[in-house]
Amino acid sequence: MPSFPARLGAFLTTGLLLGGPAFAQQPAGPLGLVPLPREVQTSTGAYALPQKISVYAAGPAAQNVAELLKGFLAPLGKTVALTTNRQAAQIRLLTAAATPGGPEGYELVVDKSGVSISAAGGAGLFYGSQTLLQLLPPTATAAARVPYVRIADEPAFKWRGGMLDVCRHFFPVSFVKKYIDFLAAYKLNTFHWHLTDDQGWRIEIKKYPKLTQISAFRKETLIGAQQTFKTPADFKYDGTPYGGFYTQDQIREVVAYAQKRYITVVPEIEMPGHSVAILAAYPELACKPGPYETWTMWGVIDDIVCPTEPTFTFFENVLAEVCTLFPGPYVHIGGDEAPKTRWKESAAVQEIMKKEGYTDVEKVQGWFNRRIEAFLTGKGKKMIGWDEILEGGIDDKATVMSWRGEKGGIEAAQHGNDVVMSPAGYLYLDAGQNPQIHSPNEPLMIGGYLPLEKVYGYNPLPKELTPAQQKHVLGPQANLWTEYIATPAKAEYMLFPRLLAVSEVAWTPAAKKNYADFLPRLGQQFARLDAHRINYRVPEPVGLDSLSAAKQSGKAVFTLRSLVPGAQIRYTLDGLMPDETTELYTKPLAVPQGKRLLVRAVTIAPNGRKSPPAELLVK
Template sequence: MIKKVFLFVVLSWFGLFWAHAQTKEIPVDNLGLVPLPLEVKAYEGKFTLPAKVVIAAKTADEQNVAGFLKDYFTVLGKVATVTADANLATIKLKISAVTDKNPEGYQLTVDQSGASITASAGPGLFYGAQTLMQLLPPKAQENVAIPYVRITDEPAFKWRGNMLDVARHFFPVAFVKKYIDNLATYKINTFHWHLTDDQGWRIEIKKYPKLTTISAFRNESLIGPQQLMKKPEDFKYDGQPHGGFYTQEEIKEVIDYAQKRYITIVPEIEMPGHSVSVLAAYPELACKPGPYQTRTLWGISEDIVCPSEQTFQFFEDVLTEVVQLFPGKYVHIGGDEAPKDRWRESNLVKDVMKKEKLKDVEKVQGWFNNRIEKFLLAKGKKLIGWDEILEGGISPKSTIMSWRGEKGGIEAARHGNEVVMSPASHLYLDHGQNPVPHSPVEPTMIGGYLPLEKVYSYNPLSSELTPAQHKFILGTQANLWTEYITIPEKVEYMLFPRILALSEVAWTPYAKKEYSNFLQRLGKQFPRLDAKKIMYRVPEPVGLDASKIVTQGDKAILTLSTLYPDAQIRYTLDGSVPNETSDVYTRPLAIPINRNIKVRTVTITPNGRHSVPAEVVIP
């Protein structure tokens, strides 16, 4: 009897201890979660995973998500199995109608009994699993423990997108899958696949085989930044044929891969502009006689398809095959940068304008788009296009992707059209990450300077719109054009870490965002990127902003820091680029004034990767 009483007292004491641990909150910043959940609480204590992890899953979605967790536990050196019996489980996955109706919302709890994730649908369960994986270490270690948390989360926006241009440079299926994995990790749910352009056509269309034998290849590519070329002799080419395409079977494979990660793929088939590759194979679709070749220059071409019945038949045939492949709701038709020079010269276009009573040639594109939209609607799809399609007039059912700032998106939302905000000023990730234009230490860029902080600062809900009009903003999207991004490593360099800033713009309510807090959490993501062999841009040391340097007497005091945990800062004072043999920064630097000393610094990560140099001249 005494033993039973003693055992009861001991068990009660442990119960009170755990309850106390659960109620004693601690700061959440050390969790390092990106994007920041809507509501997150952390508590003292951790749950240590057993050698064998059991995951409870019954439904198809639960089992799908369990597969990802099982794979991750294998990476951590744990044996994981799946069971239908929740009583036996370490990790419980549950889709329940009782939970939040948002299909992307979830609840995650970690306590002394293990971890549980509940959601109303598969996407939410998947995102809860992604959060759980961020609470785990990035690689195998002897003891794996999960901090006690209670998280209730859902996204701020339905459309959280990223676009990859594979038309300018082709990327293989294996890399496209890795790209999709990276989006899924940070809860980005839309992959915009830019499949066609002047410089290449990347999707097999069985009715038009010349699109893959001719349009998918160009003879060579321009060397260097085209925007700096002023004279004919400036234009030099590499002499290397470039191309490739995805078979329809490969497209299906990628779609299936994305669906398992709850990502919708939006295909883009450009029309009527950016279509020189089409004219290379089918010159009869042009207003002006050919011949044409798949374009080797970047930028905008005056040659676009002619709005003939033959052209409509071509695109309807193409789109018939496209919509049979892609199950998503939207088909992107581009519609941007379509000069009307050839149309103004065309008798066919003049006849169209007379027949359709169009007084402005720009309205011909609106007429063209409306015909394509009716075709897509008949196929159960919605048309989405860049904001130029507004200029020719759009129907109330069209969706606008606003890239030339927010003006087009604001106009469309005021008219009740769906909008995806994607301004180049904040979300074009082909823009440079170095304030020095065309810096030799970074990939060639197209646009201006787009640092991490500017991406993070973006708010998709314009103050020029009313709360009622905000409802038409589906969300936001970043775009990565690849004129100068030739290999997968450069794609990752331009994408990371800025894609993490995008993920928080798209997921976390603007009022909850704070850049300094984001940077603290971002630092914990770099070891995870290393574990996945992602070739991200290593952030340079912070503290060389000339406007913030403190002076003491005849010296300037430089206080430096790095976002990467356990990284070194190396520096030089003679203007040379620092390396592993340069001085290590250990305390603030006192630099004499009036000597024009150039201070240069780099971050060197524990695995030996270098940032680009950061520098300042102390006058």
């Protein structure tokens, strides 16, 4: 395959020979593209897309992308019609098996003849179309002008994932589709759907109707931050039954929706841990007599299914239905946080250990996993699980999702297993976005501190791995656990803008990433998020920290800026919360030193929404 510079050099030569615009290598920053493309050339000028657009699309893949473009361009005031006349089309979707860049790569050219997107297939055409959309104004305008540009692009990783937990809190199909739209817009290609857990079973299984009659519902939900409770008296509940599930028809609807957007759906069916909701409906699968109930707390519970033949029959029947619903190659079995308290007490488990020659009960989970993997292999599926599946022993066919840091992923890749990197310290987007844990200026959340910059700085390829071992790293995945996320609006608040950083971690080679370059490109995305009515977290002003202070005549001088174009910065020096009526920042802020002052500053976006405050105590 020719290098990107060689291919772009060919673009340049072709343009000059044909009398087209002269393209030159340019920084991609002014275009505001996220994730950053591999190579960009620009030229003076722009192509004006008319109100009525003809799209050339030959073949099913191109026609699918053209239909999606029709929907994407409608809010911009454009109407799209497909045409078989390539020369007359303003947008041309071109497929060729020999196109460089792999199955998801694309080449986008905008010149005086219009827009051409070339790719090997539908995925590349789709990603090229997403780049085109970012070159257009975010809202309908009389003249939608696309800058002359030539882009050659392809992803750094083939697994670029986002997970949504619908067990702790249930989300309607409409939001699940919107979540898929979020991923697709920023070139992420895997939707990990966490469908079963202690707090609720969310997928209809025809053979086991009690899973949706009983396991899908809990009697009430915990109020407040569980991790801050010290005594039993601290635990309070809302007294309101809660639950829901997706019918198999709804599952098929979501899968089809994702497929059209070149997203693979990976279902997660937790086993053997996080399974007390199963026992609420089928207590005979436990190691000790019930009764059990769908759990009303968060965290980990000792009650899990027993690894007996009835349990294997149950999961094989469940997975048989799951495999028919999800055409993708992977099924996630969880495998994490499975306490062995009940197994150690179980005569049945002791008999298994004796028969298999085990002295460590943890080995029983490895034995359990391998039996499930053999079943999935027989169904043509690959097993993936959280990194705990390493503890009981796995073969080299299982895929490991490393969440407890990178250690499990490194061990798995060194063993020859494929790996998805998903370390909690970098990619768990339910973590807080404020250095003050449980800040009163933020909604209730699970805790921790994961700022945008830390997400952006993650590199999924650990330096401990050799180049050959690094090839087992399929890519990164961000996760959204929902213990404290009960609404779509709050889910969006936790996802954005950090999901845009995730997209660049997944798509752009680490050597090309630069946080200072990312921030202005990110800033150009906020108007697009507004256009899609996404409830993103407005970033606080940058520059109000001790490292940014300049000393001048006994004062600390701060130069503030907002990441949101067109936003105001308002501030206070008396510790009160800034709003539209407090001081407007217009020049570097000089604060006297020597007495304690709490400085607070907020961003007020053009749409009127405010950021949480940036705060600094000046002494």
